[in-house]
Amino acid sequence: MTPPRLSVVIPAANEARLLPACLAALAASEPVPGGAEAVVVSNGSTDGTAAAAEAMRPLLAAAGWGLAVLDLPRGGKPGALDAGDAAARGDLRAYCDADVTVSPGLLPALARVLDRPDPAYASGRPAIRGRGLAARLYARAWARVPFMAQTARGGVPGCGLFAVNAPGRARWGDWPRIIADDAFARLHFAPAERHLVPHPYDWPIAEGVxxxxxxxxxxxxxxREIARRFPHLLAQEDVPKPGPRAVLRLMAADPLAFAAYAGVALAVRARRADGGWSRSR
Structure with a gap:
């Protein structure tokens, strides 16, 4: 059987509620040149995540998508990414959070922009979604910070979903056991090697303060972990931290949203980080 051109690796830990919408959006995509498959890697799930993925097989098959479902007993996103890479058959590789929903044109656009011999990284325009008041206010402010707002000038945040071609993926081996796998991947590419396609995807954020x-x-x-363990990658970062003037502009543009964002940031400084993997959805 001819392998698909694009493999979408989806690590999923207790995502039975959100995963079907993610997979349904893949099935609703416009055709991907060369075909596509989803590789769902349930890891440490106790809520039937793997069964939820299997239930989507008929819908994906009707849309011409392949589906592989792995059910790992141990949790951990890096291990899930490694297992997904091992099972994936496409030479183009996308990595997608289980709560992301893509717009119909995104995946074929990624496949087209990555169809080149040189290493390349690509993503679309993240639409940050929140349901409750705190999440909506935080999302409004977050969309304005330089890292997220870089899409206005062609920058590529890549949060929640990004894709690479085979020469790009060859820049690293197994996924390191770190928190920020998305930043790790993005910083393996110079700004000129990152490509933004003009198609959105919904990326929900945590609900509640x-x-x-x-x-x-x-x-x-x-x-901080990237800076400690892979300091050489920081040379690829082209988005500066906001200075005092930028902070004042953010505050003036949307005072309520800024207050929510600043309140979360202050609360973070007051407590130390834990070590587990949770998006707190």
Whole structure:
């Protein structure tokens, strides 16, 4: 059987509730040149995540998608990514959080932009989604910070979903046991090697103040971990931290959202990070 061109690796830990929408969005995608498959890696799940993925097989098959479902007894996102890579058959590789939903044109656009001989990294435009008041306010502010707002000038955050071609994936081997796998991958590419396609994907954030604090704390620890373990990668970072003037502009643009964002940041500084993998959805 001819392998598909694109493999979408989806690590999933207790994601039975959210995973079907993620897979349904893949099935609703416009055709991917050369075909596509989803590789779902349930890891340490106790809620029937693997069964939820299997239940989506008919819908994916009807849309021409392949599906592989792995059910690992141990949790851990890096191990799930390694297992997904080992099972994936496509030479183009996308990595997608289980709560992300793609727009119909995103995946074929990624496949087209990655169809080149030189190493390349690509993603779409993340649409940060929150349901409750705290999450909505935080999302509004977060969308304005330089790292997320870089899409306005062609920058590529790659949070929640990113893709690489085979020469790009060859830049590292197994996934390191770290928090910020997305930053680790992104920083293996110079800014000129990162490609933004003009298609969105929905990326929900944690709900409630306590969950926002937990997730933000882990994000910050992930950044510090990259700096400690892979300091050479920081030379590839092209998004500066916001200075005082930028902070004032953020505050003036949306005071309520800024207050929510700053409150979470202050709470994070007051407590130390934990070591588990949880998006606190």
């Amino acid at each position: 306590a969950a926002l604090v937990r997730v933000r704390r882990r994000q910050d620890e992930g950044v």
